Amino acid sequence: MRIRSPRSLVVATALSLGAALLATPLVTSAVAGAAETSAPTQFRAEPIDWGRCKDAFLRQSGAKCGLLTVPLDHAVPDGPTIQLAVSRVAHKGSTYRGVMFTNPGGPGGAGTYLAAYGQFVPGKVGRSYDWIGVDPRGVGDSRPALSCDKRIAEIGTRPSYYPTTDAILQAWLTKSEHYAADCGASASAALLPHMKTTDTVADFEVLRAALGAEKASFYGFSYGTYLAQVYATLHPDRIDKLVLDGVIDPRGIWFDSQQEQNRAFEKAMGQFWRWTARAHRTYRLGSTGAKVEKTYYRIVKKLTKKPVNGVSGPEVADLTLSAGYGRYSWPDVASMLSEVVTKGTARKLRKEYTSSYPTVRDGDNGYAAYLATVCTDAPWPTDLDALLADYTRQDRTRHFLAWPNAWYNGPCRTWPASPGTPVDIAASDQQALLISETFDGATPFAGALDVRRRWRGASLIEGVGGTTHAGSLSGVGCVDNRIASYLATGKLPKRRSGDRSDVRCPAIPAPNPG
Template identity: 45%
Template structure:
């Protein structure tokens, strides 16, 4: 997760709401008046089939120059289907990233239990620089093409190669869109969200954020608390650790979930034949990692690609069988094709998501400039968590030489927010549970639904009735679970059962038992 910085808007100031702060730290006069969105039939087939409307919101690239260069944000809308007397306004949705496209999330209304989504107009959007918004940032579309050098810099020269690669990518982004890079902080997106509210003609909005989208919600709540009606945040970013420290904490969390996953493979040794203990499965994983470093499978699947094949397992149980099957195929048949297909699916074409991830996170808050700091911190983390630590380090390494100065991290304050519902699974690797507890402290009128021992990142609307029924009650009536004393969840739910590959249960799950495809795809793409 990574973010960016921005400015404030008209109606917020007129209503006595504090203006945002610009990149230079000065208050910005609220003198931009967004035009209404012109809604048309969507070009995307799925949106069109669902009856969605699409359009573009025109906003300034730089809110300090409202008459300067304009950019376009791609927006979609599915209007409420309930009677007018039950209408509860617009629900804006974001899937996170940074860099995740959210346009298709206007489809989520039907996934809320008990028809509670029918009372809202569901609004999906691609943040500035993302997806169908114009312009969209791309720096080097072939950056993740295999084979790549190993992640862990054991061998001489790996660190030098990786540092040069990271610096080259940062330089490519500067060449690609120098003016755009200056205005891709989280606060810029928050300012766009306020422009969207005005363009929709609403005094207040409802907001549902997943993963990094929860940080957008937190910053919007800080800057425009009286413009929020209901706020749902699932997979909650720790507002006090944006972003360098949060990534180090992720390394430990991903290693724990990797342990849970390999234990699960061991439980099904009769299917995968990779070891009947988690220790044995992990030994086989790291043996294969070392072998691929010497001899990439098919000349393509090296240790970096092998790590990336397994990384989606850290985000939740969906797809665990496919990864284990690819693991077994390589070990027992020497067949790299299943793993390569998973690698291609995980990384996808182009680099828009990655470019926007960096453009936001590198400039939301300061990153260490000295490589000696990075090296010491990551070797320390690697000693406890070898699975993903160095992969994560190199993913973020362009921030060390990013061409745009970082802004000041927003001090998130939810004191003035009327209500918020937080959701987090206990072993969520991407947004560790401690972040939800911290956000709960900063939003005194919030309630936290925790999922004990859950490993899924942003898993709401995924068929867990204990979680989803609380969301439905909150959206329908504004009902929050009773807040408990102390730093803890207010409701604790059990996780959904793990897949059982020998019975095929996971392959036959019904739509009501899993996350909507459109949400799962949006979250997956946001992670690229």
């Protein structure tokens, strides 16, 4: 599944399941080869014409919006161009610390709203930066925006995620192949060969030049942490400060990372099952974690066989997955499941699903953009028998996510654009503030440890025992105050000896039931 975007304290971006997924990349290639396609040395960046933002929250936050013109293919700087939607909340006061780039994750997450994120940094430190939000190429209000089949996730139309019969297996294989073919035949198909992480890094370099900045800081969430890793590797002299929250492991782009992600989600969901059991009087889903888990699979099986209010098993699975991304969603997910058990209806599930997966024009934009990057950043396995054997093996111990994740990424097997080679995130003295909770399901903690080992100048803050993904600036002072201190002074927490975190903070707390 996609790596997901961060949750804003005020914006209440409840992170719909369609917002982001998977992630964790691999280390194999030569930097030089990637740099050739990412350095826009001959493209002249034009200043951005800043104007009124369409989004009310951005306007209230004092943002201005505009469009950035970049090459479709950075290797052909005098060829066709595309436009990226960008936003800016300019610094306030006499202290100016430079430009702060942001990315919310995905790949495929629209990020213009993050220009307003500086206000959540404790004190007034955030105000001393120009915060820049971007809808990456092919995403959101950038043009063209990728779209292949707006009805791909239409409610009640998909078979069970679990291929217990040949018919179910063939249905998913056909669905995956058709979506890939639809992307290849879409109006925005010209983008597909140019959606790699290195392409987006090159876009940020054009943006830096357009803003007239010698260097830029970068606050990346989830996939945004990998984007920042590649940026710092290809353009180390252009990086100021780095804050990476929900750190992607650069060892398994992208297929291999799923196995670790599937394992991590199993642990994260275990915490949700146990929390729900402690609130059995409220939700009536089971008095132990094991019983709640059994109830969940019983609901999935029941609604797959006979949908309720148009909701089938795959929709239940999609919405329940959000509980593995963050504790803040636990009451809502438990309440949706409880309605099925106690009332026999699924109105809450239906309302949330149709909001998260709209079947409108460009409704699949985030999904299409996600695949366009994940399927081409590195080669994807194409041997069907080997793939099915691997997913079957994973399913034995990672039942919650193995098959749903397999089908989410299924179009990569026949994707209509050629893959590239991932950038080697080499060992260096790069400084960065890394943030991760111990049991983050989307970006397992091992990824943060790996980046800490590579970057000898980095420090790692651990949300001990937590399961929330990319949740910084959510009110945990131990984390947020250190972010503010680093952004103000450039001084990182002292590194400890050994392969471990440098600062241990409380995790984002579990919510009260209801």
